[in-house]
Amino acid sequence: MTLTRREALKLSAAAAAALVAEALLRSKTGFLASAWAGPARASTMPTASRYSNTDNTLQGKESSMHQVATTSGLLSEAYVDGKYVLPKLPYDLSWLEPQYDARTLELHHDKHHAAYVAGLNAALGKLDAARKANDFATIQAVSRDLAFHGSGHVLHCLLWDSMCKGGSKPTANLEKAMKESFGSADACFAQFAAATKAVEASGWGILGFEPVSKKLMIFTCEKHQNLTIWGVAPLLVCDVWEHAYYLQYQNRRPDWVDAFMKIANWEFAGQRLAEVSGM
Numbered sequence: 605m606t607l608t609r610r611e612a613l614k615l616s617a618a619a620a621a622a623l624v625a626e627a628l629l630r631s632k633t634g635f636l637a638s639a640w641a642g643p644a645r646a647s648t649m650p651t652a653s654r655y656s657n658t659d660n661t662l663q664g665k666e667s668s669m670h671q672v673a674t675t676s677g678l679l680s681e682a683y684v685d686g687k688y689v690l691p692k693l694p695y696d697l698s699w700l701e702p703q704y705d706a707r708t709l710e711l712h713h714d715k716h717h718a719a720y721v722a723g724l725n726a727a728l729g730k731l732d733a734a735r736k737a738n739d740f741a742t743i744q745a746v747s748r749d750l751a752f753h754g755s756g757h758v759l760h761c762l763l764w765d766s767m768c769k770g771g772s773k774p775t776a777n778l779e780k781a782m783k784e785s786f787g788s789a790d791a792c793f794a795q796f797a798a799a800t801k802a803v804e805a806s807g808w809g810i811l812g813f814e815p816v817s818k819k820l821m822i823f824t825c826e827k828h829q830n831l832t833i834w835g836v837a838p839l840l841v842c843d844v845w846e847h848a849y850y851l852q853y854q855n856r857r858p859d860w861v862d863a864f865m866k867i868a869n870w871e872f873a874g875q876r877l878a879e880v881s882g883m
């Protein structure tokens with residue numbers, strides 16, 4: 605089966621879970637770390653220095669910049685020398701007080717975020733070992749670990765950059781997008797707060813860019829492990845909902861997957877890779 609480029613893109617768009625995060629991957633330099641650099645560079649963000657609780661100039665004449673990160677934010681520091689790493693906070697622990705106290709921030713970053721980084725590297729190690737042994741007995745659990753810890757790492761990197769002392773106003777490009785997507789910036793704020801408060805148990809409120817409609821959307825993510833690693837761009841997908849194969853294969857999903865592997869369009873995946881990473 606040969607798909608036209610348009611059909612192929614439509615097909616890939618069906619991987620809706622990763623669509624929003626995919627926007628982060630529109631950079632030319634690849635993978636998650638540099639992904640965040642794309643939108644940041646393209647924006648009208650001022651070239652302020654990094655956040656600093658000790659640099660009083662940030663509270664003075666540069667305060668209108670609200671300590672916006674210079675280039676790409678913490679995701680650019682989230683993967684170093686072949687390993688995911690815990691980036692340093694872009695501000696001192698007490699910088700966000702009184703809204704977010706130092707001890708809470710310290711535990712959140714030093715313990716919880718660090719655990720995601722460790723779990724992510726461990727999952728990758730297990731996958732490496734499984735491939736070498738050609739033994740995928742634990743693949744379900746390890747795949748889940750990869751998504752759980754990977755999403756935790758990415759989302760926490762974004763979280764630290766998502767807060768600054770006293771808050772900040774949207775940049776001009778963001779405000780324009782908010783108006784187009786929600787009617788106004790205030791409507792966006794209201795929806796974001798309402799949606800996030802309504803998350804059942806644990807989760808996230810997430811403002812994202814959906815690249816097909818080119819609109820901003822707000823999502824709540826109750827189990828981030830169910831949503832791949834946020835920021836991953838889907839390159840090739842196989843549908844194993846029963847509707848995809850039951851007429852022909854009934855309950856034999858492995859037969860369907862084996863058949864799919866014979867018709868998998870890796871050329872399209874390569875085109876997608878070039879699009880999202882420049883590789």
Ligand code: MN
Pocket residue numbers: 712716760
């Ligand atoms: Mn957290």
